[in-house]
Amino acid sequence: MQTDLVAALDIGGTKIAGALVDADGRLLVRTQRATPAQEDGETVARAVDEVLAELAGSALWGRVTALGIGSAGPVDASNGTVSPVNIPGWRGFPLVARVRAATGALPVELVGDGVAMTAAEHWLGAARGYDNALCMVVSTGVGGGLVLGGRLHPGPTGNAGHIGHISVDLDGDPCPCGARGCVERIASGPNIARRALEGGWTPGPDGDTSAAAVAAAARAGHPVALASFERSAQALAAGIAATATLTEIEIAVIGGGVAGAGDILFAPLRRALHDYATLSFVQGLKVAPALMGTDAGLVGAAAAAASAPTTPRRAVRAGR
Structure with missing residues (x-):
């Protein structure tokens, strides 16, 4: 028997991806x-x-009942607009209206890319089976999303859970968002690399100054590289613990390029959580690497659309 499908868009500064997604999360x-x-x-x-x-143009298009968009942000789901930092030509761009016009007025759900990743991890990934979760992308920036009470919680504008701009250092460096000492300003890949370079770490013969190169140096025991990841982990732990204290999340899932550092990030992060997640109801908080990889944006956009109240039929089961 044929089942409904959901169309999905994953929009970022590097690529615009699209897919038709079935009820098992497969990209057909x-x-x-x-x-x-x-x-x-x-x-x-x-x-x-x-x-x-x-x-x-696909023969499967006739089975599509809704369309989900996960976009780099900020997004404003209440108005259907996007203003991605890494796409300067879009400021308050009416993306939802544009997509509806191009697709015959399908129901459209817009969320931030961190929320889309969260929907994917909750449906099929590391947060599956948890009713309360924070899922994060730690890469060029730091984004995130929340699952509360077993359901995706995008918030009124589609940005809820954007942990990258929680301030964890009141006197810290100015952040491009306008605040100081944000998680992103300390924990993102470019800031891990910046701090290592400022501390005296030098890249190898290839001149690679990425966070991945710093991670490689940390694995080799370079003290400055290790210290830069320790500082990143501390900032992440403080932000995660604050979120857990407010929302009683059970698990924090971390994906993105920086998470590829593995234990260089996760070991100090778990240690730092002991210093910040101290109240009895957050002491059991788990931290896990994301599982959905590069398809998370598309799968999560589809899941967000399928769980939205405007979707006529549930083509995809978002969550449990």
């Missing part, structure tokens, strides 16, 4: 375009149109 059709991030807004929108046109 997928396509992708490079994001013309430095072009004007209409040029970026045309790339979205091309992805949608390719999906709509």
Whole structure:
């Protein structure tokens, strides 16, 4: 028997991906375009149109009942607009209206990319089976999303759980968001690398100054590289513990490029949690690496759309 499908878009500064997703989270059709991030807004929108046109050209398109969008942010789901930091041509861009016009007025659900990743991890990944979870992307930036009471909690604008801009150092460095000492300003990949370079770490002959290169140096025992990851882990632990104290999450799932450092990040993070998650009701908090990989944005966008109240039928089961 044929079942309904959900279309999904995953929009970031590097790529615009699209897929048709079935009730088991399988991507039956997928396509992708490079994001013309430095072009004007209409040029970026045309790339979205091309992805949608390719999906709509599939023989499976007639089974699509809703469309989910996970976008780099900030997003404003209440108004259907996006203003991604890494796509300067889109400021208050009416993405939902554009997508609806291109797809015959399908129900459309817009969430931030961190929320989309959370939906995917809760449905099929490391947060599966947990009713209360924080899922995070630690990469160029730090984003996240929440599951509360067994359901995705995107918030009114689709940004709830954006842990990267919790301040964990009141007198810390200014953050591009306008605050000081944000988790992102300390824990993101570029800031891990910046701190290591400022502390005297030097890259190898290839000149690689990425967080991955710092992680490799940390594995080799370089004290400055280790210290930079320790500081990142401390910031993450403080933000996670604060979130757990407010929401009683049971698990924090961490994905993104920085999570690829493995125990170089997770070992000091788990140690630091003992210093911050001290109250009895958060002491059992678990930390785990994400499982969904590069498909998380598409799977999660589909899950968010399927669980939205505007979706006529549940093509995808978001959560348990």
